[in-house]
Amino acid sequence: MKKFSELSTRLKIAKKKANKNSLNNDKKNTSSLGAALKLSTEMVAAVFVGSIIGFILDNWFDSKPWLTIIFFFVGATAGILNVIRSAKLMQKNND
Amino acid sequence: MSTNPMHQFIVYRIGPEISLGNIDISFTNASLFMIISALAIISVFFAGTRRKAVIPTKIQLLTELSYTLVSKMISDTAGSKAKPYFPFIFSLFMFVLFCNMLGMLPYSFTVTSHIIVTFALAAVIFIGVTIIGFANHGVGYLKLFIPSGVPVVLLPIIVIIEIISYLARPVSLSVRLFANMMAGHTMLKVFGGFVISLGIIGGWLPLSFTVALTGLEILIAFLQAYVFAILTCIYLNDALNLNH
Numbered sequence: 001m002k003k004f005s006e007l008s009t010r011l012k013i014a015k016k017k018a019n020k021n022s023l024n025n026d027k028k029n030t031s032s033l034g035a036a037l038k039l040s041t042e043m044v045a046a047v048f049v050g051s052i053i054g055f056i057l058d059n060w061f062d063s064k065p066w067l068t069i070i071f072f073f074v075g076a077t078a079g080i081l082n083v084i085r086s087a088k089l090m091q092k093n094n095d
Numbered sequence: 096m097s098t099n100p101m102h103q104f105i106v107y108r109i110g111p112e113i114s115l116g117n118i119d120i121s122f123t124n125a126s127l128f129m130i131i132s133a134l135a136i137i138s139v140f141f142a143g144t145r146r147k148a149v150i151p152t153k154i155q156l157l158t159e160l161s162y163t164l165v166s167k168m169i170s171d172t173a174g175s176k177a178k179p180y181f182p183f184i185f186s187l188f189m190f191v192l193f194c195n196m197l198g199m200l201p202y203s204f205t206v207t208s209h210i211i212v213t214f215a216l217a218a219v220i221f222i223g224v225t226i227i228g229f230a231n232h233g234v235g236y237l238k239l240f241i242p243s244g245v246p247v248v249l250l251p252i253i254v255i256i257e258i259i260s261y262l263a264r265p266v267s268l269s270v271r272l273f274a275n276m277m278a279g280h281t282m283l284k285v286f287g288g289f290v291i292s293l294g295i296i297g298g299w300l301p302l303s304f305t306v307a308l309t310g311l312e313i314l315i316a317f318l319q320a321y322v323f324a325i326l327t328c329i330y331l332n333d334a335l336n337l338n339h
Contacts, residue, residue: 042263049262053259074252074256078259
C-alpha cells in the first residue's frame with residue numbers, strides 16, 4: 001500500500017511540472033505540422049482527379065482536348081474548396 | 096551497396112517465382128516487411144497485455160497509451176457511433192505506424208514508400224466508407240454532394256465539384272503518405288551519399304544533417320500514421336452522421 005501512496009505523490013509532482021512546461025503548446029506544434037502536410041496534397045489530388053476524369057470523358061466523346069481543359073479547372077476549384085474546408089475544420093478544432 | 100538514392104525502393108523477389116494466371120504473386124521484400132510489421136504488432140501487444148499490472152510495465156504502458164490515443168481520436172472526430180469501427184482504425188493506424196517505423200531501421204525496406212501499398216489501403220477505406228454511408232442512409236447519402244443553401248442554377252456545377260472532391264479523397268490520402276515517406280528516405284540517402292563523397296574533412300556537416308533529418312523522419316513517420324488514421328475517422332464521420 002505504501003508503494004501506491006508514494007506513486008500518487010510522485011504523479012502529483014509530475015503533473016504539476018508538466019502543467020508548468022505548457023504541454024499544450026508543444027501539442028499544438030505537432031498538430032499544425034500535420035495540418036501543413038495535409039493541406040498541400042489536398043489541392044494536388046483534386047486537380048489530378050479532375051484532369052483524369054476529363055481525359056476519360058474526352059476519350060468517350062471524342063472531344064479532345066476540351067473536356068480535359070474544362071475538368072482541369074473544375075478540379076482546381078474542387079481543390080480550393082477542399083483546402084478551405086480542411087482549414088475551417090482546423091480552425092474549429094483550435095478554438 | 097549502391098549510392099543511388101532510389102536504390103532503396105527496389106522491390107525484388109525472395110524465393111521462387113509464383114504466378115497466378117498472368118499475375119505475378121511471388122514473395123518479395125515488400126511482402127516480407129509487411130509480415131514483419133504485422134508480427135511485430137502482434138508480439139508487442141501480446142507482451143503488453145499478458146500481465147495486467149496496476150503499476151504498468153513500459154510495454155504495457157505503450158499498449159495502453161496507443162489504445163487511448165486511437166479511442167480518443169475516434170470519439171473526438173467521429174462521435175460515439177464510430178465505436179464499432181475501432182478495431183479497423185486501430186489496426187490501420189498500427190500497421191502504417193509500424194511500417195513507417197521499421198523503414199527507419201538501416202538496411203530495411205519502407206513498405207509505405209510505394210504508392211501501390213498506400214493506394215490499396217486508401218481504396219479499401221474509400222470503398223468501405225462509401226458502403227457504410229449507403230448502408231446507413233440509403234439514397235440519402237447522395238445528399239453529401241448537395242450542400243445546403245445553394246441556388247438551383249449553380250447546382251449542376253456544384254454537384255460535379257463535390258463529386259470530384261469526394262473522389263480526390265483516396266488520392267490525397269495515399270499520395271500524402273507515399274510522398275512523405277519517399278521524399279524523406281531519398282533525402283536521407285542523398286545526405287548520406289554526401290558524407291561518403293566529401294570524406295573525413297568535409298563530411299561532418301552532411302553527417303550532422305543526416306542525424307537531424309533522422310529525428311525529423313521519425314516524427315514524420317508517426318505523424319503520417321496519425322494523419323492517415325484521423326482522416327479515416329473524418330471520412331467515417333461523414334458516412335455516419337450526415338451533417339451537410
